[in-house]
């Protein structure tokens with residue numbers, strides 16, 4: 001992987017953009033020209049051979065280094081899955097594990113056309129190091145969990161402040177810090193309010209789980225007298241800088257509140273179906289109330305991959321099936337959720353195939369079966385292709401994959417495999433003590 005990006009100019013020849021065979025010229029990391037006339041000198045020339053060009057994708061909800069836990073525990077309900085399986089193994093994670101697990105996530109995301117993502121996890125300075133090395137864009141938050149304990153809250157505050165300053169010291173405009181209050185059932189209202197105030201002072205994003213399960217809502221009402229959305233709102237966490245993940249068990253007042261506050265709701269259909277949360281995000285109501293709408297995979301152990309092409313398809317199908325409407329969430333809206341909306345949710349400008357925009361670009365193989373026939377490239381992208389059809393990826397004009405080759409792939413896979421072996425060994429040793 002290239003250590004430093006020197007702003008190369010790129011010319012991509014003969015690609016399909018909205019039904020036209022054109023060239024694409026990238027200069028200084030942005031689209032300079034898209035059309036038959038695009039051309040001229042370039043440091044890198046890529047033969048498109050009729051490839052389908054799409055905007056780069058943004059995964060707005062994941063726990064990237066959970067790649068190390070892929071397939072570790074499946075087929076369980078959320079609370080048992082977290083408390084009996086996931087959290088006990090996560091207790092043995094090291095910074096080195098998160099460095100390699102996040103690189104593996106970046107590799108998988110690059111291979112399937114994702115150029116930016118929204119992460120909430122631990123040892124996030126190591127995650128930032130991995131993102132910097134892999135050349136992607138990301139908003140990174142430490143998973144703030146105080147379990148309503150004052151001492152733990154102080155530690156979570158220090159960890160959050162440390163991460164934000166270390167990311168800001170990186171001076172990489174493609175890597176942003178955020179606060180990551182986990183959820184209303186794992187964070188006290190003092191902790192939630194601190195996160196809101198700190199994100200306001202620092203003018204950084206907020207990444208939070210909201211209304212994932214019916215139990216989250218009923219327990220919250222029983223405990224506080226109000227619903228999770230109202231708890232987040234009275235703590236100041238509902239803002240235009242907020243990405244709320246899942247948003248399944250929302251009623252119409254919740255949707256109106258999210259719309260009024262300009263919150264982005266991140267739909268995570270695969271995770272929701274895999275954990276059987278029992279209700280699809282109310283996409284139609286949220287759209288009507290003006291909430292931002294984007295898409296995310298959640299972590300690899302509740303999906304179990306990071307393929308945003310699959311995520312677009314499952315979003316479109318789940319919404320149609322659950323709300324009994326064959327016209328809800330058409331392919332074009334699914335692609336917008338996964339690209340431009342996702343970029344906007346994270347405060348990035350990209351995810352648009354437009355002159356002047358940052359050059360986030362994905363090329364799909366024109367000869368792949370999923371692109372034959374090519375009546376409608378967006379339909380194929382959402383309903384037929386998956387990440388396997390991606391051949392070339394640019395992020396802010398930087399070539400991250402060309403003709404299926406990601407530089408340094410073997411080293412990332414080896415490092416991740418070693419991290420997994422070490423993690424399991426430490427967990428095993430503690431269990432047998």
Ligand SMILES: C[C@H]1O[C@@H](n2cnc3c(N)ncnc32)[C@H](O)[C@@H]1O
Nearest residue numbers: 063086090120121143209298299302
């Ligand atoms: C950041 C924290 O969020 C946990 N985590 C992973 N998946 C989910 C989910 N679907 N809902 C809530 N928390 C989750 C991670 O396991 C980590 O403990």
Ligand SMILES: [Zn+2]
Nearest residue numbers: 209245298299
């Ligand atoms: Zn999550």
